Amino acid sequence: MRRDCDPGRRPLCWAVMDRAPAVKVPDPVRRAVRRRLLPWFAENARDLPWRRRRTPYRVWVAEIMLQQTRADQALPYYRRFLRRFPSMKSLAVAPLDDVLKMWEGLGYYRRARNLHRAARMVRERPGGRFPDTLEGIRALPGVGAYTAAAVASLAFNLDAAVVDGNVRRVVCRLLGRTLTARELEAASERLLVRGRAGEYNEAVMELGALVCTPAAPACDACPMRSACAAYRSGDPHTLPEKARRGKKPHRKVAAGVVFNGRGEVLIAQRNPDDMLGGLWEFPGGCIESGETAAEALTRELREELGMEVCSEGLLITVRHAYSHFSIEMEVHLASRVNRAPPRPLQCAAARWVPVDRLRGYAFSRADLQVIEALECRQAPVSGEGTTAAGSR
Ligand code: SF4
Structure with a gap:
């Protein structure tokens, strides 16, 4: 009520949908994704709890938490939340106050309220089953295009490419320029390894989180180095260019x-x-x-x-x-x-x-x-x- 802020926040992430403009993705980059990035991910993926025992419920809770929070920050909250609400049913029947209490400190509390509303909606579905189509997942409260693509690919292996801040940075650097949102969608669509979408999405995000970091990309340790335009330029950290933001009130x-x-x-x-x-x-x-x-x-x-x-x-x-x-x-x-x-x-x-x-x-x-x-x-x-x- 009294400490409100502007609700018109731009989403940080978005997902690849249809009708994206054409953008050139060199074949060596696509080949490197299959031959180097996926094997690198298989060897270097962090052992995160939502990667073990993947159920739609566990993946969905993780993706909602990760919308505006880094994995290392979300970890203790995720474990605590899953202990208190181990299933969709336990979340659906809980009072909202309990859900907010488990979310306390994580911020962006609308996520918790939407999670609770969505759990109640899923419970009303036939058999209480989680939706298994991109459109069905997208229809849940609090699920935007990014989260829908992430859950669809990770929980159901549907061919949907995720674009978040990490993916944006990696793809722009691989292609050597700052892409518009639409171009980024098109590029991600081209790069997606069909039939292995979940693996591909996680691999690119993991590379962005662990290797291709914003200020100091570790190019010497990067499996994509031989195909990367930004690496060849010698100045990878300058991409993507940052949009200027006004001062916060x-x-x-x-x-x-x-x-x-x-x-x-x-x-x-x-x-x-x-x-x-x-x-x-x-x-x-x-x-x-x-x-x-x-x-x-x-x-x-x-x-x-x-x-x-x-x-x-x-x-x-x-x-x-x-x-x-x-x-x-x-x-x-x-x-x-x-x-x-x-x-x-x-x-x-x-x-x-x-x-x-x-x-x-x-x-x-x-x-x-x-x-x-x-x-x-x-x-x-x-x-x-x-x-x-x-x-x-
Ligand atoms: S070579 Fe460097 S800039 Fe290119 S993707 Fe790898 S870490 Fe990023």
Whole structure:
């Protein structure tokens, strides 16, 4: 609600579909893919849990997690998620709060909400079976062209070529120039090893992750070196050219840890359709021009929840970067000075929670830092209120 960002984010990845323009892919490059890249992958592939025991469910969960997260970062989350939700059914019947809690810290929480919705949709299908066509997979919530192609090729070995950031970098370098999105689709279509699409997709992505890295490609260790135009040019790291991006907006935000006098603090749940939807947070909002953080906090809680609070000093300043903006959040300890129950207007729910129970709720990374700071303080601040917790 109060720390929203621009929802019009450009996807990082896309997949090869039909009607792509013609682009020349030299035969030596295509031959090298078959003769060198695939054997290299067979020998050098990382042992990742989603590569063992490939089921559509395990592949799908991995691909959703990997949409905006590197494999090494996703690993502990994947293991934890699969332990808690080992099957489509276990995910479908779980409360959304549990799913968000398992996703806590991974970011881009819309992925978790869509995963949950999709699991419920799959359960309604005949036999509860995962769709096994590109179109069927693409129809699931949260599955774009990239993820559909990845799941189709890895779980069902359908001939669909994936293009993500790693693939883009490798293919542009192999062909020696920065390709447009459409050209990249066409080139990937030409390079795809039909009948071995899953293997091909993973091999190119693995090469991009381990060898053909953005700043320092390890060309001497690369199986594609003899066919690579960028290697011959002597300047492989300059490709692909980067698009210029504007500076991210920076927002100053105030938030409050509001006590009710019984050791409980107020948390609010974000609306499901907002950024970080379904997660809990400490209430607050943007600091307006000419306001102090304490003033902004007082105003926000009065306007949003009909609650009068009084700042009792700074707890922590949290700086956090989201994909399209960054925040500096000044978090104050505060006490409630009126007895009216919270009146949630722009949040899904508000609740008083003992400090030692906060970890049972799903929070964003920025708010988890607030909880850590709170836990470090041994003595809670006492507030005035003694009324029953107002929640809904
Ligand atoms: S030779 Fe170098 S630039 Fe070319 S694909 Fe391999 S690592 Fe990348």
